[in-house]
Amino acid sequence: MVATAGKTVFLLGAGFVGQHVIEFLLESKYAVTTIVRKEEIAAKLEKAGVKAILGTLDDHELITSQVAEHEVTINTSSSDDLPSVQAILAGVRKRVVQDLPITFIHTSGAGVMIDDARGRYKTDKVYRDDDPADIDALPPTAIHRDVDLAIVEAAREFGAKARVAIVIPPVVYGFNSNHNRLSMALPVLVKFALKHGFSGRVGEGRNVWGSVHVADLGRVYPTLVEHLGSEPSSAxxxxxxxxxxxxxxxxxxxxxxxxxxILYKLGKIPSPETKAWEPSDLKHVIGPATEIYFGGNSRSVGTRLPKMGWVPREKDIWASLEEDEIPYMIATQI
Structure with missing residues (x-):
């Protein structure tokens, strides 16, 4: 994959996903600028060839100005921080009114499609990214949906003058020793099991999600940057x-x-048997949201990225958990 000469990228959210995105953008010879909170992270990124600016999601004027200066903006930070996304859209709007090329790729999450199964069943409902009507029908109260709707409405305003995409990953897993960062979902369950001596679930645990390795997700963004220019703007x-x-x-x-x-085999818990969490356990997982996030279904099929040449190539979720995440968590006592 060869980058377009002179194309610059502003990335907001140089964390678990964002650092992988940065690696692949640099491999493709894009010039990358990002905002980070800590000087030591900035120094590491600068050494890798990234322009790093100190700031946070609350620095809205800084975000807007950076978006306005770059041909491509990628957001891999919070899926729920509406003010920072509005700051991004303000920067996109500045480029639009100047007739400057602009691509904005935002990261949402498959929680937007979650139901209220609470572990009781596997749903037959499967969302497809070639059928936007089902996604558009999601209520504005759905997780992440207020941010997604702000982007969708802005994209309609911009029309053909901006290329706007929303990436929706399911459960993200994986570990890279260069970054020493973990995902949220599975490590939370591992932490609970290590602390409380058993592996838990919501109810019967019949609910289903999809998955993607963080490195495969990282490759999505340069794929989109390369191919969105050939997508019909109306589409x-x-x-x-x-x-x-x-x-x-x-x-x-x-x-x-x-x-x-895995934890039983390693001698970290007394039994491999699992059981449903009691209400008193939930505060040790993610609180009241546990029954929704870990008890709901979110099933999705992506057809659009494979047509652009994106092919998942990393190890599967269970191999990654056993070979990478859990050993790191135990070694570092996270």
């Missing part, structure tokens, strides 16, 4: 959604069982 306005999933689904019962088996 993007009508359907900005891209599901980044690797074709593998799992139930949260299966996740609990895998974690139990």
């Amino acid at each position: 993007l306005v009508e359907n900005p959604y891209f599901f980044a999933e690797n074709g593998t689904e799992f139930s949260w019962k299966e996740a609990a069982e895998k974690i139990g088996q």
Whole structure:
């Protein structure tokens, strides 16, 4: 993949996903600028060839000015911070009124499609990114949806003058020793099991999600940067959604069982058996939201990225958990 000469990228969110994105952008010879909170992270990124600016998601004027200076903006920070996204859109608007090229790629999450199964069943409902009507029908109260809707409405305003995409990944897993960062979902369950001596789930754990390795997700963004220019602008306005999933689904019962088996084999818990969490356990997972996030279904099929040449190539979720995440967590006592 060869970058367009002179194309510059501003990335907001140089964290778990963002650092992988930066690696692949640099490999493709893009000039990358990002905002980070800590000087030591800035120094590391600068050494790798990134222009790093100190700041936070609350520095809205800084964000807007950086977006206005770059041909491409990628947001891999919070999926729920509406003010920072509004700052990005303000920068996009500045480029639009000047007739400057602009591509904006935002990262949402498959939580937007989650139901209220609470572990009781596997839904038959599967969302597809080539069928935007189902996604557009999601209520504005859905997780992440207020931010997504602000972007969708702005994209309609910009029309053909901006290329806007929303990446929707399912459960993101994986570990890279160069970054020493972990995902949220599975490590949270591992932490609970290590602390409380058993691997838990919501109810019967029959609910299902998809998955994607963080490195495969990282490759999505340069793929989109390269190919969005050839997408009909009208098609993007009508359907900005891209599901980044690797074709593998799992139930949260299966996740609990895998974690139990691995930790038992390592001698970290007394039994591989799993059980449903009691209400008193939930505060040790992610609080009241546990029953929704870990108890709901979110099934998705992505057809648009494979047509652009994106092919998942990393190890599967259970190999990654056993070979990478759990050993790191135990070694560092996270």
